[in-house]
Amino acid sequence: MTKKILETIKKYEKKGDFNYAESTDAVLTEAQKRLGIMLPEQFIDYVKMFGSGGIGGISILGIGLDGSIMFEEETRDYRQYGLPENLVVIENIDEWLNCIDCTTGKIVSWDQSGFVKEESDCFDDYLMQQMHDVIDNLK
Numbered sequence: 001m002t003k004k005i006l007e008t009i010k011k012y013e014k015k016g017d018f019n020y021a022e023s024t025d026a027v028l029t030e031a032q033k034r035l036g037i038m039l040p041e042q043f044i045d046y047v048k049m050f051g052s053g054g055i056g057g058i059s060i061l062g063i064g065l066d067g068s069i070m071f072e073e074e075t076r077d078y079r080q081y082g083l084p085e086n087l088v089v090i091e092n093i094d095e096w097l098n099c100i101d102c103t104t105g106k107i108v109s110w111d112q113s114g115f116v117k118e119e120s121d122c123f124d125d126y127l128m129q130q131m132h133d134v135i136d137n138l139k
Helices: 004-014 025-035 041-049 072-081 123-138
Strands: 087-092 098-102 107-110 116-120
Touching: 004 025, 004 087, 025 041, 041 087, 041 123, 072 087, 087 107, 107 123, 116 123
Parallel strands: none
Antiparallel strands: 087 098, 098 107, 107 116
């Protein structure tokens, strides 16, 4: 995770933006095995550091306070509706899902019609863009 991301979070974080649920390498490794994928380190670092959530209403799926693996549960649910096996849901935006493409590390949007659109080259770029969008709306 970049210094710029951490500085932005520190500057704009409000109470409740993140749940800070604890996660271990073992828990994340098992989730990856069950999903049959390898998550990018940037996303793993985020989940281990923040649990889930994000500033200003960003809702990155990570680990729940009850220990649930939110990204795994959401991914399993949407695989029943055609979500490709290489995608892992990191944010549910109702009409579409933002996902990590675990074969490329890119962030894509997916909807149930099968439409896929590339959003960012990597998780850190995606997160930084999402935070800038939120910050711009606060002004």
